[in-house]
Every structure is written in structure tokens, then in C-alpha cells.
Amino acid sequence: MIVTTAQLFKHAYGKYAVGAYNINNAEQAMGLFKGAIDSKAPFIIQISKGARKYTDKRMLEAIIRAASEIFPEAIFAVHLDHGDEETCYDCIDSGFFSSVMIDASHDPFDENVAITKRVVDRAHAKGISVEAELGMLGGVEEDIAVDEGNACLTEPAEAEEFVKLTGCDSLACAIGTSHGAFKFKGRQSLHFDVLDQIKERLPNFPLVMHGSSSVPQDEVARINAAGGKIAGSMGVDVNEYLPAAKKGVTKINIDTDGRLVWTRVHREFFQANPEQFDFRPPGKIFIEEYAKFIASRNELLGSAGQLEDLRASL
Numbered sequence: 001m002i003v004t005t006a007q008l009f010k011h012a013y014g015k016y017a018v019g020a021y022n023i024n025n026a027e028q029a030m031g032l033f034k035g036a037i038d039s040k041a042p043f044i045i046q047i048s049k050g051a052r053k054y055t056d057k058r059m060l061e062a063i064i065r066a067a068s069e070i071f072p073e074a075i076f077a078v079h080l081d082h083g084d085e086e087t088c089y090d091c092i093d094s095g096f097f098s099s100v101m102i103d104a105s106h107d108p109f110d111e112n113v114a115i116t117k118r119v120v121d122r123a124h125a126k127g128i129s130v131e132a133e134l135g136m137l138g139g140v141e142e143d144i145a146v147d148e149g150n151a152c153l154t155e156p157a158e159a160e161e162f163v164k165l166t167g168c169d170s171l172a173c174a175i176g177t178s179h180g181a182f183k184f185k186g187r188q189s190l191h192f193d194v195l196d197q198i199k200e201r202l203p204n205f206p207l208v209m210h211g212s213s214s215v216p217q218d219e220v221a222r223i224n225a226a227g228g229k230i231a232g233s234m235g236v237d238v239n240e241y242l243p244a245a246k247k248g249v250t251k252i253n254i255d256t257d258g259r260l261v262w263t264r265v266h267r268e269f270f271q272a273n274p275e276q277f278d279f280r281p282p283g284k285i286f287i288e289e290y291a292k293f294i295a296s297r298n299e300l301l302g303s304a305g306q307l308e309d310l311r312a313s314l
């Protein structure tokens with residue numbers, strides 16, 4: 001069943017975070033739905049502009065509708081990840097997306113407000129939720145690279161004003177993370193101080209954490225042992241997911257870690273079976289491994305086991 005992110009956040013706020021996972025193909029969709037059902041968790045499927053280009057937006061919709069038929073118990077939102085204004089309107093008009101993200105965080109504050117407000121008006125007219133972004137993460141997103149020096153944490157007073165002016169349903173805040181596999185040079189903590197200040201100004205308002213992959217070091221080691229060359233990568237401490245959720249982070253975005261699962265499975269498979277050229281055996285392994293990964297993340301986010309209570313509340 002497709003619901004809005006606002007419906008998911010109402011149930012989760014302050015108790016747990018809903019995992020938001022990107023998909024690009026059928027194997028990821030199968031693993032995601034299976035892992036969510038195995039862990040009895042609601043979830044958010046995210047589709048980036050890159051995914052819509054790679055697989056074709058019609059193919060992605062068909063894959064998700066099919067997965068929803070294969071796993072009829074699933075409760076999830078279909079969400080556009082890092083949309084621009086034009087892509088937001090395309091998704092709002094599609095009749096398929098229940099939630100969009102307008103990411104105008106690279107524009108000046110007033111421009112971000114104006115763009116976000118226009119998207120909010122169009123989305124709300126159709127009952128669709130809107131995530132906006134304020135502050136700047138490091139790393140690369142949708143082809144825009146932000147180096148560490150230019151990344152800036154969300155300013156709490158600005159966040160309060162931004163939400164009032166735009167009427168958005170949730171806000172992606174920069175609290176120290178970045179996209180991709182190279183977030184930190186050493187183990188680093190989230191900026192809980194900033195989170196506390198934002199929560200004080202925006203009580204009961206759902207916040208979103210992008211760049212939340214943990215980049216498991218054993219996963220990286222296995223990839224490198226099987227011929228990969230991923231060096232100096234470090235991610236978010238998974239033990240900080242739940243404390244962040246208790247401070248209002250209601251959506252936690254994880255994409256890179258899933259790509260690492262894919263890379264490890266396929267590198268190990270083809271290294272062990274150099275004569276193989278059928279992609280289905282490793283594809284099958286990936287679906288199983290990705291399902292296990294999703295279930296493990298949902299446990300850490302606290303969303304595992306919430307499915308039936310959520311269903312009863314809808």
C-alpha cells in the first residue's frame with residue numbers, strides 16, 4: 001500500500017526513523033521489499049533523477065507496482081530524491097509518487113523559499129508531501145559536487161523561518177554527513193547539538209538525514225579483497241541512528257551501503273567463478289543479501305516491527 005511520507009512520519013516521530021532506500025532496478029526492489037517484510041517495517045522508496053534516466057521512469061513505476069503486488073503487506077511511500085522544480089512537477093502529475101523532495105539548497109535562501117513554496121502549493125493540491133532542504137552536505141549529489149570546505153550545517157533559526165515560509169512537510173538538514181562512501185576521515189559523530197537546537201525551534205516537525213550510509217568496513221575489506229580499490233572510506237556510526245530519531249530525525253536516507261552490498265556480491269561471485277557469464281546467480285545472491293541488509297538497518301532505525309501498529313493507525 002502506497003502512503004505519503006507525512007502518514008509515515010506521524011506514526012514514527014520521536015520514536016523511530018523510517019528507512020529511505022534508493023532503487024534503480026528490479027533486484028534492488030525485490031531485496032528492499034523482502035527485507036522490509038522480513039523485518040515487518042514500513043519504508044520509503046526513493047527514486048533519484050539519475051535512476052529515472054538509467055532505468056526509465058516508466059520501468060521504475062512498473063517494477064514498484066509489481067513488487068507491491070508480490071508483497072501485498074508492504075506499506076511504503078514513493079518519493080522523488082533530490083528533485084529540481086521541473087522533475088517535482090512531473091512526479092506530482094504522475095499520479096504515482098506520494099512524496100517529492102525539492103532540493104533548492106544550492107540556491108540563496110530567498111530563492112530556495114520561493115521554489116519550495118511553489119512546489120508545496122502544487123503538491124499539496126494533490127495530497128502529496130514535500131521534503132525540502134536547507135544547509136549543504138558535502139560530497140556529490142545529482143552531479144553537483146560540494147567540497148568539505150563549502151559544506152555548511154543547517155542554521156536552526158533559518159530552519160524555523162524556512163518551514164514557516166514554505167509550509168513543507170519535512171526538512172533535510174545538514175548535520176555533518178555527506179553523500180557517498182567518503183564521509184569522514186576518521187570516526188566522527190553527528191552534530192547532535194545542532195539537531196537539539198533545530199528540534200527546539202521546530203518541535204514535532206520531521207527532519208531528514210541525508211548521507212546516512214555507514215560504509216561498513218568489513219564490506220569495504222571484502223570488496224578490496226575481491227579486486228576492488230575503495231580506500232579511506234568512512235560512514236555514519238549506525239548506533240547514532242536511533243538517538244537521532246529520538247531528536248526528530250524521522251527519515252534516514254541510505255543508498256551507498258546498498259551499492260556496496262551489490263559490489264561485494266558481484267566481485268566475490270565472479271572472482272570465485274571466473275568461467276561464469278550468467279548474471280542471474282549473483283543477482284539471486286544480491287537479492288538475498290540486500291534483503292538481509294535492509295532488515296538489519298530497519299532494526300537499527302527502530303522501524304522493524306512497526307508495520308502492524310502503523311497499519312492499525314492508518
Ligand SMILES: O=C(CO)COP(=O)(O)O
Pocket residue numbers: 022081082178179180181209210211212213214253254255256257
Ligand atoms: O542521502 C542519500 C540519498 O538522498 C544517500 O546517502 P548515502 O550516500 O550516505 O547512502
Ligand SMILES: O=C[C@H](O)COP(=O)(O)O
Pocket residue numbers: 022048049050051081082140141142143179255256
Ligand atoms: O543523493 C544521492 C543518492 O544516493 C542518489 O544517487 P544518484 O543520483 O547517483 O542516483
Ligand SMILES: [Zn+2]
Pocket residue numbers: 082103105106133137141
Ligand atoms: Zn542537496
Ligand SMILES: [Zn+2]
Pocket residue numbers: 082141179210211253
Ligand atoms: Zn541525499
